[in-house]
Amino acid sequence: xxxxxxxxxxxxxxxxxxxxxxxxxxxxxxxxxxxxxxxxxxxxxxxxxxxxxxxxxxxxxxxxxxxxxxxxxxxxxxxxxxxxxxxxxxxxxxxxxxxxxxxxxxxxxxxxxxxxx
Amino acid sequence: xxxxxxxxxxxxxxxxxxxxxxxxxxxxxxxxxxxxxxxxxxxxxxxxxxxxxxxxxxxxxxxxxxxxxxxxxxxxxxxxxxxxxxxxxxxxxxxxxxxxxxxxxxxxx
Numbered sequence: 001x002x003x004x005x006x007x008x009x010x011x012x013x014x015x016x017x018x019x020x021x022x023x024x025x026x027x028x029x030x031x032x033x034x035x036x037x038x039x040x041x042x043x044x045x046x047x048x049x050x051x052x053x054x055x056x057x058x059x060x061x062x063x064x065x066x067x068x069x070x071x072x073x074x075x076x077x078x079x080x081x082x083x084x085x086x087x088x089x090x091x092x093x094x095x096x097x098x099x100x101x102x103x104x105x106x107x108x109x110x111x112x113x114x115x116x117x
Numbered sequence: 118x119x120x121x122x123x124x125x126x127x128x129x130x131x132x133x134x135x136x137x138x139x140x141x142x143x144x145x146x147x148x149x150x151x152x153x154x155x156x157x158x159x160x161x162x163x164x165x166x167x168x169x170x171x172x173x174x175x176x177x178x179x180x181x182x183x184x185x186x187x188x189x190x191x192x193x194x195x196x197x198x199x200x201x202x203x204x205x206x207x208x209x210x211x212x213x214x215x216x217x218x219x220x221x222x223x224x225x226x
Contacts, residue, residue, distance in 0.1 A: 033214070043153075043161060043206060043216045056213040058118075091160065103149035103210045108160040 002026045004109035006092050012115045013082055021077045021112045023092030032075045033093040033106060034067065036060065043091065049075065079114075087116045119144040121209050123217025130197050131225055138220045140207035141189040147209040150183060150190050155204045155219075164205075165192070197224045 005024045013019050025032050034046040048055040049067055066078045075094075079086055093106040120143040130136050142150075148169040153161035167174045167181045167190065174181050178197075183190040194201055202224045207217040 042218045043208075045213045045215060048213055058213065105151060105163050105166060106214060107163070108153075110160050 004092055004094055004107055006090075006109035006112050008112060009110065010113045010115070012117060015084060015116050016081055018078065018080050019082060019114060021079075021090050021092075021114070023075045023077075023109055024073050025075055025092065025094030026107060027073075029094035029096055029107075031055075031095045031104075031106075032067075032069070033095075034077045035091040035093065035108075037089045037091065037111075039088070046077075082114075082116045084116050087114060089113050118213075119147060119209055119211055119215040121207060121215050121217040123207050123220060125220060126218065127221045127223070129223045129225065132197060132199060134197055136192075136194045136197050136201070136222055136224075138192045138205055138207065138222075139189060140191070140209075140217050141187075142209040142215075143188070144209070144211050145185075145188065146211045147188075149210040150181070151208050151210075151214075152179075152181060152192050153206045153208065153216075155206060157203075161206060194222075197222075199224050199226050 007022045032049045035043050037043045045058045047057045047061045064080050068076050089111045091111045092109045095104040095106045123140045151166040152164050154164045155161045165176050165179050165181050167183050178195045180193040204219045204221050206219050208214050
């Protein structure tokens with residue numbers, strides 16, 4: 001069964017540095033997402049991406065964050081000038097095109113655990 | 118934006134009993150309601166979903182019901198097994214997916 005893959009599995013970074021989290025969505029999926037989960041808390045929506053542009057973003061997704069699809073397979077989340085509170089698990093997800101049947105299931109990767117020191 | 122409330126936060130049942138988790142949502146435009154199971158340190162895994170044009174859906178021991186008028190939906194797990202122990206999240210989608218706070222289900226053997 002095809003899977004969403006994320007790298008690295010764990011990223012440790014000094015506060016103030018920039019990090020790039022990488023995701024390879026399922027190959028025939030056209031919608032891509034990033035979510036954040038602080039330890040022991042719920043999964044929080046960050047951003048959705050379709051047709052090379054942001055579709056929706058939450059109040060969390062401020063100017064510190066950006067997303068990019070640099071080639072035909074990768075989808076990245078960049079966090080600039082990281083803060084201690086950015087420490088969390090970051091999940092990438094993808095889904096098939098939204099069609100006449102409404103939203104399609106989102107499939108999650110294993111996540112990247114980001115630790116800011 | 119959409120606000121999803123989930124209850125209870127923790128649930129402990131004996132093996133073989135049923136478990137029910139309830140969620141409410143605020144935006145009447147929400148049209149898709151997935152449920153995810155998350156084991157410790159792992160990805161959320163979709164276990165069942167329901168669309169707004171359906172009132173109930175069942176898949177073996179798992180069922181979901183939706184009441185659009187009341188804006189609530191529920192997950193029902195029958196004949197629970199220890200491997201059902203996990204955190205369960207409900208979610209609702211209008212334009213983006215908003216999760217409930219999660220229910221930690223413990224099934225005691």
